Amino acid sequence: MRKSVDSGGSGKPCSGWARGAFTLLELLTVLAIFTMLIAILIPSLRAARMQTKRVLCASNLRQLASAWPMYLDAHGGRFLKGINTNWNYGGKQGNGSAAFGSIPINPANPDVLSPPVVKPLNLYLNLDEVVYLGAEIFRCPADEGGGDVPTTHYDYKGTSYTTNLMLVGQDRLQLRLFDPCRAVFKEVNKLLPTIAWHQLHGPGKLILMGDAGWLSTWDLGNFNRIAWHGKRTTHNVAFMDGHVEFVRIRKGLHVTSEYSVIPFKDLIYDVEACQKEVAGE
16 A cells, blocks of 8 residues: 655645755855945945035034124124134134143143133134033034144144134234245235224135135145045135135135135235146145
């Protein structure tokens, strides 16, 4: 008599072992697909993250720029002048040097601090003039330091943003021997001590402040490289009229179709005639 075949109660003959695992080839295929997807997605995610940081950075600059008219109204239209005021105009106490904030002056006694540095623009942003923690509006989320700063500019100097030296800074620019516009900047220096809001020319193109790297990119005597937003020599800058753009700064060019660092109308044409862009910047 023929023996019956156990159908497992299904009414159908059992055809062998049920398939319960992938083959090696199938696993390798799946891994290859995942690898390809990751290779495609990671650059996009990185670019999206960088774009988000740049937008947030620009938003901070826009708010800082909006505080300057209030400062100028309260100070007779006169800009802030003095040593390191292009950094010390506002922000928290920087921890990189006593020039930028209150720091320990004796390693053996860290509780003894240097005098705090007053940051005048803070008052027009609902902050105290002396802030040790916080003041996040002065921090660019893309701030990675760079140049002569080993940490972030925000931690080291108290802010991620620096101003146009012809507006907020010392009342005399350093003259570069090799600058073809040296003679024009001698005339600029005569006007800087008394510069006021009503003297400004072209506020829609006149740079007020920007990412820390914009100044070193523009300055003929400074070759520090700071590129926080993925494009070399391109920085967030706020203009005197309050708007913010992501602009390529060209070393040696003081006036271009996109921006100007020269606040005086009578000197614009002289600068355009003498300026020369440094190749390779």
